[in-house]
Amino acid sequence: MKMGGHQKLNWILKNRDLPKALNYLFSFEINNNEIEEFQKAFVLLIKEAKKKLDKFPPFFKKNLKNVLSIPELRKQSPSQPFKLGKIIYLPIKENDCFYVLGDIHGDINTLRTFLEKIHFVRNRNENIKIIFLGDYIDRGLHGLNILLVILFLKKHFHKQVFLLQGNHEVWKDEKEKLTSTATGDNLFLEFWQNHFHYETLKEIKNFFDALPAMLILSNGIILVHGGIPRPREENNELNYNYLKSLNNLNDNSTLLEMLWSRPEEKEDVIITYGSHDFTFAKKQYEAFINRIKGKLMIRAHDPFLPGYQAFFNGKLLSIFSTGGEGNQTAYSPYTNINPVYLQILPEDINIYPIF
Numbered sequence: 001m002k003m004g005g006h007q008k009l010n011w012i013l014k015n016r017d018l019p020k021a022l023n024y025l026f027s028f029e030i031n032n033n034e035i036e037e038f039q040k041a042f043v044l045l046i047k048e049a050k051k052k053l054d055k056f057p058p059f060f061k062k063n064l065k066n067v068l069s070i071p072e073l074r075k076q077s078p079s080q081p082f083k084l085g086k087i088i089y090l091p092i093k094e095n096d097c098f099y100v101l102g103d104i105h106g107d108i109n110t111l112r113t114f115l116e117k118i119h120f121v122r123n124r125n126e127n128i129k130i131i132f133l134g135d136y137i138d139r140g141l142h143g144l145n146i147l148l149v150i151l152f153l154k155k156h157f158h159k160q161v162f163l164l165q166g167n168h169e170v171w172k173d174e175k176e177k178l179t180s181t182a183t184g185d186n187l188f189l190e191f192w193q194n195h196f197h198y199e200t201l202k203e204i205k206n207f208f209d210a211l212p213a214m215l216i217l218s219n220g221i222i223l224v225h226g227g228i229p230r231p232r233e234e235n236n237e238l239n240y241n242y243l244k245s246l247n248n249l250n251d252n253s254t255l256l257e258m259l260w261s262r263p264e265e266k267e268d269v270i271i272t273y274g275s276h277d278f279t280f281a282k283k284q285y286e287a288f289i290n291r292i293k294g295k296l297m298i299r300a301h302d303p304f305l306p307g308y309q310a311f312f313n314g315k316l317l318s319i320f321s322t323g324g325e326g327n328q329t330a331y332s333p334y335t336n337i338n339p340v341y342l343q344i345l346p347e348d349i350n351i352y353p354i355f
Contacts, residue, residue: 008034009041009148018156019121025148026112032195039200042148046203049151052158053210057081057088065245069293073246074218083212085250088162091218092346095127100223100319100342102133102300103166106140106188107322109329110339110354111149114321117354126160131215133300133319134166134225134259137188138180139331140322144192147204165211166225166300167259167276171204178205181256181276213255216246220295221344227261227299227316228280228288229254230271238271238284240291262302263311263318282312289315296349298342307340308351317342317349324355 012028015021030038060082067073073089081090092098099118104111115121120128136150137143153161170181171189178193178201180186193201215223229249231238242248249255253276260277269281289297297316302309308319323330323337330339343350 007037009038009045013041013045013152022115022121022149022152023112025152026108026145028145028148035195039196043200043203045148045151045155046207049154050207050210052154053163053207056158057083057090059083060089064247067247068243068245068291070216070218070220070222070295071293073216078218084247086165086211086213086255087246087249088212088215089218090129090162090215092344093127094346096129096346097127098129098131098217098342098344100131100133100298100344102319102321102340103135103303104132104140104146105135105168105322105331105334106137106143106146107327107330107334107339108140108142108145108149109327110322110324111146114341114354117352120157129160129162131162131223132164133223133298134164134211135168135300136163136166138168138182138186139334140329141187142329143188151207162215163211164215164223164225165208165213165259167256169208169211170256170259171208173202173205178202213258214249216294217344219346220293222289222292222294222297224258224297224299226257226259226301227263227297228285229257229261230273230278230280231284231287240288243291246292260301263299263316265311285312285316303334303337305337307338307353319351321354327355 012021012024064084079091136146150163154163168182172179176198178189180189231240232242234241256276262279264279264281266281268283269279272278299318302318303320310317319340319342320337321339321341323334323339325335327335339354340351341354
């Protein structure tokens with residue numbers, strides 16, 4: 001019996017063979033006459049994944065208004081993960097292994113290859129965790145498949161899979177019409193607005209809005225999509241004295257700056273204004289990191305031919321996880337990039353090619 005889009009997705013999601021179900025999601029296709037029914041199962045999956053996203057880690061119940069540094073944060077919860085607004089704190093335990101992926105942009109080949117290389121779904125090792133740095137959609141043509149896969153992973157491995165928000169996951173709702181903040185570069189939304197109901201797209205937006213923007217590991221490593229927030233002027237100089245606690249980073253404008261900002265290998269730059277997108281240099285980076293007593297920042301957002309780039313004497317690391325020569329599911333301008341992923345161990349960091 002032939003199944004429609006709704007039935008196919010339901011069958012996949014109820015399949016207890018998780019590796020097999022995941023493989024189906026990577027190759028999942030729907031016809032125009034199946035879209036109406038497909039949306040019903042799709043919305044249920046979004047809601048299930050969001051419940052897991054909201055549930056773990058739990059919000060911290062203590063008042064942290066005076067906690068500014070990562071060492072102070074670690075003292076508050078030495079062994080338990082928690083959420084502080086859109087910031088997640090995770091302790092690193094002795095046997096933990098964190099994998100980190102940068103931008104994916106609708107590229108099913110890189111994500112599938114990565115998951116197969118680390119045997120994530122098949123092994124189900126609770127010490128293995130994955131941190132995604134955002135930008136799941138747009139540019140590449142398989143954004144829906146990527147979204148289905150990350151929702152599936154969050155549903156089944158919610159304590160091991162951490163999804164950060166990228167600048168492409170920031171949508172605005174203007175009079176029941178959704179728009180992307182990545183103006184002129186929003187392939188996913190432009191396409192599916194012609195096929196999905198507003199209510200379906202709104203559920204996607206709700207999920208995106210719930211994604212954390214920053215993840216802090218107990219060893220001082222900070223993970224974000226873009227970079228640092230802007231310094232602010234005080235006594236005729238730019239600094240980060242306005243940060244009185246880590247909770248100040250939950251200011252909406254500050255969060256957006258961390259999704260859009262990018263480093264430049266210079267001692268100093270002129271800080272620009274007018275949009276959330278700005279460039280920072282070593283001076284600004286060190287001022288911010290020293291303010292919160294961080295060790296290293298890992299970010300994504302920008303493509304580099306080797307797939308990674310170190311800045312500021314190795315104190316900031318940028319990675320990119322889509323591309324690859326001959327990769328037909330990657331955005332074509334990225335096929336000259338060698339996509340990579342990171343492995344973070346308690347005492348070490350390694351970079352590996354996806355292909």
